[in-house]
Amino acid sequence: MSLTTTVETLNLLGDESRMRLCALLGERELCVTDLVRATGISQSRVSTHLGRLREAGLVRDRRQGAQIFYGIASDALVQSSTGRTIKALLEDASKSNDPTLAGDRKRLSEIETERREGLPESVADELERYYSPGRSWRSLMAGVAALLDLGDVLDVGSGDGAAASSISPYCRTLTCIDVNARSIEAVQERFAKLPQVSARVADVHDLPFSAASFDTVLLFHTLTYAERPARALEECARVLRPGGRLVLLCLDRHDQQEVTARYGERHPGFSPKSVRGLLRGAGLEVVSADIACRDGRKPHLQVVLAIADKPSHGPTRSDRPRRRAAT
Secondary structure, X not given: OOXXXXXHHHHHHOOHHHHHHHHHHOOOXXXXXXXXXXXXXXXXXXXXXXXXXXXXXXXXXXXXXXXXXXXXXXXXXXXXXHHHHHHHHHHHXXXXXXXXXXHHHHHHHHHXXXXXXXXXXXXHHHHHHOOOOOOOXXXXXXXXXXXXXXXXXXXXXXXXXXXXXXXXXXXXXXXXXXXXXXXXXXXHHHOOOOOOEEEEEOOHHHOOOOOOOEEEEEEEOOHHHOOOHHHHHHHHHHHEEEEEEXXXXXXXXXOOHHHHHHHOOOOOOOOHHHHHHHHHHOOOEEEEEEEEEEOOOOOOOEEEEEEEEOOOOOOOHHHOOOOOOOO
């Protein structure tokens, strides 16, 4: 390796982000998705760094299906004394106790644990890794949605109806509410040709519906925006029919208010334990309340998924007459 090449290589490694990537790649082959999730560095920057490292002969790539895996080019580096020195430097970095590098390794370990345990977040990664025509996360969700039989559904805090569009064919009726009038206009436009879907401006603290009006209530990322979360859940429970089900998604308790406050959130998330308490306080029977997934990008916020049923003194959910999906 010439003096000029050696200087260029050392300058290339004089970047914290590239050293973080090399430290992870020194342990195993990884794809861009895993590197992004482990480091929090944007996908475009990770790809750019990998391109430069590959051009310098420090990193090699290997294609598997539609996915590309990267690793340290150990065979090439050991061919010169300078290369061997650089290889040893990268190996030392991969074992360093530096807090940043240790954090990257910890997150990578969590990603691999999720994948082994088959958590929902890893499904998307595997679909991307072994892509074939039509085999996408969106098509998988469409297939799962087809198993649903939701009856009369209330989507609280529906936004523009993007989430509701996935389930609308499997509802007898679907009612979307939001405090934002523009969002409701978007819902009405989106579902203009579906008579079973309605939308209106309404406040979760004072729902404009009679008691026992719905079989299912969806509360997706709405609770942290509610001024009075306990009151909001009491109202949702009131409009549920006996045997009905509430499904809730919300951020786990966190200390990243500077990130979430800009979106208008009033509360710094709710832990699974506090969600269980709120649901029970509303008179619901908690089926589950656990961490469902973790954001891949910093600050790696977690999401709680909770399911709760309204006590039934009559027919259960499984006893309700089934209906064909709308076409």
